[in-house]
Structures are given as C-alpha cells and as structure tokens.
Amino acid sequence: MKKLILLVTLFHFPSITFAGISSMDSGPAKTDISILVYNTHGLPAVFSRDSPKKRFPKIGVLTQGFDLSLLQEDFAYHDFLLQHLKNSTDIVRGATKDLPKCLVCSGSGLTFISKLKKPNWKTSASFTPFDKCSGWLNRSNDCFAQKGFQLIFLESKGGHRIYIVNTHLDAGDNKADREARASQLDKIALTLEAQTVGEALFVSGDLNLDWENPEDNLLLHKFVNRLNLVLVQKGGNASNGWKTLDYIYYRNGTDTYITDISSGEVDASTKEIGSLSDHPALFVNFRIQ
Numbered sequence: 031m032k033k034l035i036l037l038v039t040l041f042h043f044p045s046i047t048f049a050g051i052s053s054m055d056s057g058p059a060k061t062d063i064s065i066l067v068y069n070t071h072g073l074p075a076v077f078s079r080d081s082p083k084k085r086f087p088k089i090g091v092l093t094q095g096f097d098l099s100l101l102q103e104d105f106a107y108h109d110f111l112l113q114h115l116k117n118s119t120d121i122v123r124g125a126t127k128d129l130p131k132c133l134v135c136s137g138s139g140l141t142f143i144s145k146l147k148k149p150n151w152k153t154s155a156s157f158t159p160f161d162k163c164s165g166w167l168n169r170s171n172d173c174f175a176q177k178g179f180q181l182i183f184l185e186s187k188g189g190h191r192i193y194i195v196n197t198h199l200d201a202g203d204n205k206a207d208r209e210a211r212a213s214q215l216d217k218i219a220l221t222l223e224a225q226t227v228g229e230a231l232f233v234s235g236d237l238n239l240d241w242e243n244p245e246d247n248l249l250l251h252k253f254v255n256r257l258n259l260v261l262v263q264k265g266g267n268a269s270n271g272w273k274t275l276d277y278i279y280y281r282n283g284t285d286t287y288i289t290d291i292s293s294g295e296v297d298a299s300t301k302e303i304g305s306l307s308d309h310p311a312l313f314v315n316f317r318i319q
Contacts, residue, residue: 061186061188061190061317061318061319062290062315062316062317062318063097063098063146063315063316063317063318064095064096064097064098064313064314064315065096065097065098065099065100065194065232065234065278065313065314065315066092066093066095066096066098066099066100066296066311066312066313067099067100067196067234067235067263067276067278067311067312067313067314068089068092068099068100068101068102068296068298068307068309068311068312069101069102069103069198069235069236069276069307069308069309070085070086070089070101070102070103070104070111070306070307070309071085071103071307071308071309072086072103072104072105072106072107072108072139073103073105073106074105074106080303081303082106082107082110083107083110084302084303085107085303085306085307086107086108086110086111087110087111087113087114088114088300088303088306089101089111089298089306089307090110090111090112090113090114090115091114092296092298092306092311093111093114093115093118093143094114094115094116094117094118094145096145096313097144097145097146098142098143098144098145098146098182098194099141099142099143100140100141100142100180100182100194100196100234100235101139101140101141101142101143101196102139102140102196102197102198102235102236103139103198103236103307104123104139104140104141105136105137105139105175106136108123108141111141115143117145118143118144118145119144119145119146119147119148119153120142120143120144120146120153120155121141121142121143121144122141122142122155122180122182123137123138123140123141123142124137124138124139124140124141124142124155124157124178124179124180124196125137125138125157125176126157126158126159126176126178136174136175136176137175137176138157138159138175138176138177138178138180138198139175139177139198140157140178140179140180140196140197140198140235142155142180142182142196146184149187150186150187151184151185151186151187152184152185153182153183153184153185154182154183155180155181155182155183156180156181157178157179157180157181158178158179158181158217158221159176159177159178160177160178160179160200160210160213160214160217161213161217162200162209162210162213162214163175163177163200163210164200164202164206164207164209164210172200172201172202172207172210175198177197177198177199177200177214178197179195179196179197179214179217179218179221179235180195180196180197181193181194181195181221181222181225182194182195182196186318189285190230190285190286190318191229191230191283191285191286192229192230192231192232192283192286192318193222193225193226193229193230193231193232194231194232194233194234195218195222195231195232195233195234195235196234196235197214197218197233197234197235197236197237198235198236198238199211199214199215199235199236199237199238199239200214200238201238202238203240203243203246207238208245208246208249211237211238211239211246211249212249215249215252215253218233218253219253219256219257222257223257228283228284228285229283229284229286230280230281230282230283230286230287230288230318231257231259231280231281231283232262232278232279232280232314233254233257233259233277233278233279233280234277234278234279234312235276235277236275236276236309237250237275237276237277238275239275239277240273240274240275241264241265241274241275242274250277254279257281258281259279259280259281260279260280260281261277261278261279262278262279262280262291262293262314263277263278263293263294263295263312263313263314264276264277264278265277265310266295266309266310266311266312267294267295267310270295270310272295272309272310275309276309276310276312278293278312278314280314280316286318287318287319288316288317288318289316289317289318289319290315290316290317291314291315291316292314292315292316293312293313293314293315294312294313295310295311295312295313296310296311296312296313298310298311
C-alpha cells in the first residue's frame with residue numbers, strides 16, 4: 031500500500047493534489063475518487079483532555095483535500111469543523127429523530143462530507159441506529175452515543191454507482207462489548223444484503239475490532255466474508271504506534287468496477303498541537319470504470 035504524506039497547515043493544505051487523481055472540476059468524465067476515513071476524537075475537552083477547538087478547524091481543512099470524507103466521533107465541535115468546509119457540496123450528519131430522551135447523550139458522531147461536483151454526481155445518505163450497545167457508566171460508555179451507520183449512495187452522470195458505509199462500532203474488550211459489536215455488524219450486513227446486491231461497495235470506519243485480538247479478528251473476518259469484501263487499508267503506520275481499529279474494505283459491482291487503488295495513512299499533525307486525533311487518518315484513492 032502506498033503512503034501519502036500530507037502536512038496539515040491551516041493555509042497551505044487546500045493546494046495539495048494527488049498524483050494520478052483528476053481535478054475536482056474535470057466534468058462528467060471524472061472517474062477518480064479520493065476518500066478520507068478519520069475518527070476525529072471529538073469528545074468534549076473535559077473527556078478528550080486536549081484542545082479540540084484548535085484541532086477541529088484543522089481537521090476541516092484536512093477534509094478539503096479529498097473528494098469524500100467519512101468522519102467518526104464528530105460530537106461536540108462540529109461548528110468548528112464547518113468553518114473550513116467552504117468548498118463542500120454535501121455535509122450530512124448521522125442522526126435520527128427517534129433518539130431516546132437523555133440529557134447527557136450525544137448523537138452518532140458520524141459525518142459525511144462530499145466535494146463531488148453536481149450535477150455530475152448525485153449523492154444521498156441515510157442513517158440507521160444500532161439496536162444494541164454496551165456500557166453506560168462502564169465498558170467505554172458507548173450507550174451515551176447513538177451509534178449506528180451511514181449508508182451513502184453515489185451515482186455519476188455516466189452511470190457509475192457506489193455505496194459507502196461510514197460507521198463506528200461499540201468499544202471495549204469484554205464479552206458484552208463483543209456481543210454488541212456482533213449485533214451491530216449483523217445489522218450492517220442485513221441492510222447491505224437487502225439494498226446493495228450487485229453494487230460496488232466500500233465499508234469503512236472505526237470498527238473497534240482489534241486486528242491482533244483473535245476474538246475480534248474472527249468477528250471481522252466473518253463479516254467481510256459474508257459480504258465478499260476485500261481489505262484496502264487497516265490501522266495506520268505501525269511506526270506511529272496506532273492500535274489497529276480502523277478499516278477500509280471494498281468490493282466491485284456488476285456494472286461498476288474499481289481499479290488503480292492506493293491507500294495509506296495521512297500525516298494528520300501540526301507543529302503547534304501535534305496529532306489532530308487519537309486515531310490514524312486513513313485514505314484510499316481509486317478509479318472507476
């Protein structure tokens with residue numbers, strides 16, 4: 031997998047282009063897409079224990095170097111992110127109206143950002159909450175967030191169709207956490223089996239499945255085999271010490287074929303504040319034919 035090194039600076043970053051990737055303004059014939067997948071660590075500062083008000087504007091700038099951005103944990107500082115999404119054509123948060131009443135609860139933390147030009151591309155996104163979570167005041171407190179998944183649909187003027195999943199599964203490493211993740215993966219798989227048969231598909235996000243843990247790895251491989259997915263990118267650079275919890279998978283469709291794939295980790299850091307999150311920022315570039 032190729033590595034892409036990007037220096038995140040507030041004023042210089044938007045000028046970055048990708049080798050082999052066509053311009054955003056290339057018109058209806060555009061068949062190259064770049065995707066950022068990033069858990070943004072957007073908890074309130076009292077929990078994140080850093081300076082999210084400084085990080086999130088720079089994360090916003092980071093997203094503008096990609097056609098599509100799939101964010102997780104975009105909880106408390108979404109407004110700071112919005113300040114730097116001037117060129118985006120779609121910004122959709124994962125949410126549902128039937129969120130249970132809870133004064134201290136948050137939304138899904140999922141955000142989909144698109145820079146694909148209209149009318150050359152049509153985009154839509156839906157959100158499905160999970161039925162099961164693990165932990166209120168223990169086991170990573172996942173039940174305080176309305177975790178679920180976004181199902182994003184892209185269709186080009188030339189007829190290319192792609193579905194993309196953006197998700198963040200239950201955290202933790204005990205039996206109840208894994209049971210929750212198993213239920214959540216089953217919910218995603220059932221939806222995809224009903225709606226995306228024969229379609230090109232990407233599944234990505236913070237799956238909270240530790241690649242090095244045999245039980246987590248078994249859950250992961252059962253899921254990807256069920257949907258005939260191929261691994262594009264996992265975790266980040268081992269030298270950075272990231273735990274492997276974040277993944278990008280894909281499969282080809284009957285009429286939409288994905289080629290020329292490259293992927294890796296974005297160097298999402300600044301001299302002023304260091305890393306922009308406690309997770310690696312992953313990317314994938316690909317061509318549709």
